[in-house]
Amino acid sequence: xxxxxxxxxxxxxxxxxxxxxxxxxxxxxxxxxxxxxxxxxxxxxxxxxxxxxxxxxxxxxxxxxxxxxxxxxxxxxxxxxxxxxxxxxxxxxxxxxxxxxxxxxxxxxxxxxxxxxxxxxxxxxxxxxxxxxxxxxxxxxxxxxxxxxxxxxxxxxxxxxxxxxxxxxxxxxxxxxxxxxxxxxxxxxxxxxxxxxxxxxxxxxxxxxxxxxxxxxxxxxxxxxxxxxxxxxxxxxxxxxxxxxxxxxxxxxxxxxxxxxxxxxxxxxxxxxxxxxxxxxxxxxxxxxxxxxxxxxxxxxxxxxxxxxxxxxxxxxxxxxxxxxxxxxxxxx
Numbered sequence: 001x002x003x004x005x006x007x008x009x010x011x012x013x014x015x016x017x018x019x020x021x022x023x024x025x026x027x028x029x030x031x032x033x034x035x036x037x038x039x040x041x042x043x044x045x046x047x048x049x050x051x052x053x054x055x056x057x058x059x060x061x062x063x064x065x066x067x068x069x070x071x072x073x074x075x076x077x078x079x080x081x082x083x084x085x086x087x088x089x090x091x092x093x094x095x096x097x098x099x100x101x102x103x104x105x106x107x108x109x110x111x112x113x114x115x116x117x118x119x120x121x122x123x124x125x126x127x128x129x130x131x132x133x134x135x136x137x138x139x140x141x142x143x144x145x146x147x148x149x150x151x152x153x154x155x156x157x158x159x160x161x162x163x164x165x166x167x168x169x170x171x172x173x174x175x176x177x178x179x180x181x182x183x184x185x186x187x188x189x190x191x192x193x194x195x196x197x198x199x200x201x202x203x204x205x206x207x208x209x210x211x212x213x214x215x216x217x218x219x220x221x222x223x224x225x226x227x228x229x230x231x232x233x234x235x236x237x238x239x240x241x242x243x244x245x246x247x248x249x250x251x252x253x254x255x256x257x258x259x260x261x262x263x264x265x266x267x268x269x270x271x272x273x274x275x276x277x278x279x280x281x282x283x284x285x286x287x288x289x290x291x292x293x294x295x296x297x298x299x300x301x302x303x304x305x306x307x308x309x310x311x312x313x314x315x316x317x318x319x320x321x322x323x324x325x326x327x328x329x330x331x332x333x
Contacts, residue, residue: 018236020141022230022267026278029271035280036222038168039114039141043225047092047118049218054095056214058206061164062096064314065194069099072307072316077104079305079318080190084156085110085149087185089142089165091119096162100192101130110148112138143177146184149187157185164196167251167285171295178299182321189321191301197308197315198286208252208284209243209286216241219281220252230268243279254282292317
């Protein structure tokens with residue numbers, strides 16, 4: 001029998017429909033400095049490859065964030081309150097969510113992700129663990145303004161944004177996203193955020209260029225997806241995964257570098273790349289503690305809690321929503 005607390009999926013207008021992917025690929029490939037937004041990594045195969053990445057010994061963020069949540073869950077729970085609605089942005093496999101659902105009393109769980117099929121599989125598994133909590137998978141691009149169910153405003157929203165996904169955005173885009181979250185969650189909302197901290201390059205680079213080659217397959221899968229969904233004929237073997245540390249911008253960059261001169265078509269449009277030219281596929285900014293607090297403040301959130309793993313590699317922050325432009329926005333922590 002179907003669990004009565006498992007709601008039917010909400011299918012919102014999403015950016016991973018054919019026109020959105022087509023627009024971004026044609027625009028990005030037609031630019032002088034070729035780039036494709038990282039959200040297009042996450043088709044069914046890409047989402048599963050990313051979960052494989054999170055289990056690699058070199059990939060510390062997931063391991064550190066789970067340690068933080070498990071260690072400080074009692075403190076975190078006191079700040080989150082009870083009987084509120086948990087809204088997870090970019091839920092993916094929702095593996096860290098079980099820590100919150102197991103220790104904090106939520107009235108409902110809403111999971112938002114761009115990869116609908118993978119999301120629904122993940123939520124079905126999570127629902128089996130917590131059958132008493134109503135759950136809703138929402139297939140949508142959380143980078144765009146969204147309207148959440150009315151229960152979020154009625155009971156109070158707790159936004160959960162783990163995994164340091166905020167670091168994929170420029171500072172300006174990150175601030176805009178934080179404001180988007182605040183608008184969607186409402187004036188009395190709380191945000192629980194994961195962020196990757198600045199550290200030595202020797203630790204950072206292997207996390208994005210593992211010797212097992214999983215991250216390389218994840219990066220190259222973007223080209224397979226373009227071929228499949230946009231009738232492309234990109235010779236995937238002509239490209240290789242490349243990772244760089246940009247010291248000036250404090251970010252890891254992922255690229256797909258052409259091994260030799262190559263020509264291909266995507267949706268009846270022709271493109272060419274010279275040997276050594278790259279497609280920029282992802283940034284991952286690394287922050288200091290001060291920078292994270294300032295970023296939240298600019299986005300309309302005041303930090304209320306801050307926790308790190310023993311090595312100081314990763315941080316989890318809680319923050320309270322404040323009106324943009326109010327005196328409280330500029331108050332001391």
